[in-house]
Amino acid sequence: MERFYSNGKLLLTGEYLVLDGALSLAIPTKYGQSLNIEPIEASKLIWKSLDEKENVWFEDEFLIDEITSSLAPRNDISDRLVQILNVAKKLNPDFLNTKNGFKITTKLDFPRQWGLGTSSTLINNIAQWANVDAYLLLEKSFGGSGYDIACAQYSNPITYKLLNNLDKISRDIRNNKKRSIVEIDFNPSFKAHLYFVYLNQKQNSRDGIAQYKNNTSDLSESILAISTITQNIISCKTLDQFILLIEKHENIVSKIIYQNPVKELLFSDFNGGIKSLGAWGGDFVLVASKDNPTDYFKKKGYQTVISFQEMIL
Numbered sequence: 001m002e003r004f005y006s007n008g009k010l011l012l013t014g015e016y017l018v019l020d021g022a023l024s025l026a027i028p029t030k031y032g033q034s035l036n037i038e039p040i041e042a043s044k045l046i047w048k049s050l051d052e053k054e055n056v057w058f059e060d061e062f063l064i065d066e067i068t069s070s071l072a073p074r075n076d077i078s079d080r081l082v083q084i085l086n087v088a089k090k091l092n093p094d095f096l097n098t099k100n101g102f103k104i105t106t107k108l109d110f111p112r113q114w115g116l117g118t119s120s121t122l123i124n125n126i127a128q129w130a131n132v133d134a135y136l137l138l139e140k141s142f143g144g145s146g147y148d149i150a151c152a153q154y155s156n157p158i159t160y161k162l163l164n165n166l167d168k169i170s171r172d173i174r175n176n177k178k179r180s181i182v183e184i185d186f187n188p189s190f191k192a193h194l195y196f197v198y199l200n201q202k203q204n205s206r207d208g209i210a211q212y213k214n215n216t217s218d219l220s221e222s223i224l225a226i227s228t229i230t231q232n233i234i235s236c237k238t239l240d241q242f243i244l245l246i247e248k249h250e251n252i253v254s255k256i257i258y259q260n261p262v263k264e265l266l267f268s269d270f271n272g273g274i275k276s277l278g279a280w281g282g283d284f285v286l287v288a289s290k291d292n293p294t295d296y297f298k299k300k301g302y303q304t305v306i307s308f309q310e311m312i313l
Contacts (some may be wrong), residue, residue, distance in 0.1 A: 006124040008109070008116035008194070009151030012286060013230040013249060014160075015091075016257065018145045019077040020219055023161045025186065025228035025234060028151040028313040031110035033121035037102050044101040047081065052108050064096055070106070075284055080141075084123060087140045088130035095130040097160055113202040115283030120148035140265060144209065150181050156313055157186035159230065177192040190239040191308045195287040197297050198304035199262075202282055209279070222252055243273030243288045250275055270296065289306050 007028035014024025022023040040046065043065070049058040060078045067085045089095045104123070110116050119142055127134035134149045147160040188194070229249050236242045250261040253276075263274040264284055272289035285295055288304075294305045 003126040004035045004037075004126075005032055005033045006121035006152035007118075007155070008121060008206055009148040010116065010284065010311070011147055012275075013233055014147075015276065015278055015280070016209070016253060017219065017223055017226045018160065019161065019163050019173065019209065019212070020223055021164055022223045023159055023230045024145075024147060024232050025157065025161050025184075026147045026151050026187070027157045027311075028154055029110075029116055029311055030114050030313050031108075031114075031311075032137055032152070033109065033125065034107045035122070035125035035129065036103075036105045036107070040101050040103050042101050043099055045085075046101070046103045047106075047267040049106045050108065051112060054107075055110065064098070064101055067096060076298055080119075082228075084126055084137065084141045086136055088126055091132040091136060091140075092130050095132070112295050115202055116200060117148050117152065120144075121152055124152035141273065146179060147168055150179075154181070154183060156183045158183055158210070159234070160289065165221055184234060186234055188236060188242065190288075191246065193239050193289055194308035195289065195293060196277075196284045196306045196308070196311050197287050197293075198283055198284050198306075199266075200302060205252075212257055216258075219256065222256060225252055239288060239290065246273045246275040246288065248285065255282070257306070267300070275278060 010027050010029060011018065012025040012027060020025040034114045036239045043063065045062045045064065045067075047058070047062070048056055048064070051057050058077050060074070060081070062082060067082060070143050073197060079224070106122065108118065112118050113118060120138070123138050123141065124134045129135045130137075134153070135146045138144060138149055139147055145160070145162060150160055152156055159180070159182045163178060204296055226249065229245050233242065233245050236245060254261050257280060258279050261274075262280070264277050267274055269289075270293070272287060272293065274288075275286045277284050277286055298303050
């Protein structure tokens with residue numbers, strides 16, 4: 001039996017603008033997803049996906065030959081899975097080139113709706129199994145910047161930047177020339193005052209990206225501003241300074257995507273800073289507060305409040 005594991009992800013800075021080269025801060029989470037592979041005699045894949053409570057949330061069977069053929073549509077999850085496997089086989093023709101099949105079991109450490117990387121952890125695990133480039137597998141299946149794949153592979157916070165032809169590549173970068181990934185020591189002295197709050201709804205990042213790409217204005221100044229904020233957040237020494245930085249970040253992104261910041265929309269009376277993470281409108285927000293904000297959010301109906309240290313790998 002083979003087993004692969006990938007970390008979940010959170011993008012602390014650079015949402016949307018990471019797609020256009022903004023320097024972004026991303027962190028792998030203690031929550032992730034495993035992929036267990038057991039050979040069987042039948043030439044098929046028996047797939048089962050378990051949630052954090054060991055409940056089956058998806059299962060299906062595919063003949064090995066079906067992976068490379070045009071299957072009649074089944075459901076969104078099956079179709080997406082076959083798409084990923086198909087791309088993996090195109091990238092490595094030796095993948096699934098066998099007479100026997102496999103019993104596959106995936107297991108999440110977190111509720112699917114949290115948005116910590118159900119898809120990215122799956123793609124990275126399949127890439128390991130198929131022995132293909134996970135970034136290329138993502139690019140040819142789901143798309144996106146790839147920061148979530150980096151989080152799946154790294155065990156420390158990272159800065160992530162997509163490179164263009166004008167960017168110079170430093171010697172300590174481990175990946176290919178399309179991206180700069182640098183492990184950093186992000187351990188703020190005020191980390192005990194940072195929390196992650198789930199907004200009770202899953203946000204589809206592909207929809208958010210599509211909306212962002214509709215913006216045709218020149219983003220060069222915004223990219224530079226967000227990159228500077230990222231650097232300042234990494235070196236930030238005080239909670240008050242950190243709150244000012246995340247509020248500035250929210251205002252920049254707000255003007256680009258024509259959405260009001262989440263604090264303004266939902267938590268205008270909150271004494272502290274609140275920042276959206278990833279696609280705006282769902283998943284987790286980052287909260288910076290001198291006092292423990294758990295009671296405040298629970299009274300408003302947001303029951304999932306996780307401390308920085310509980311979340312970060």
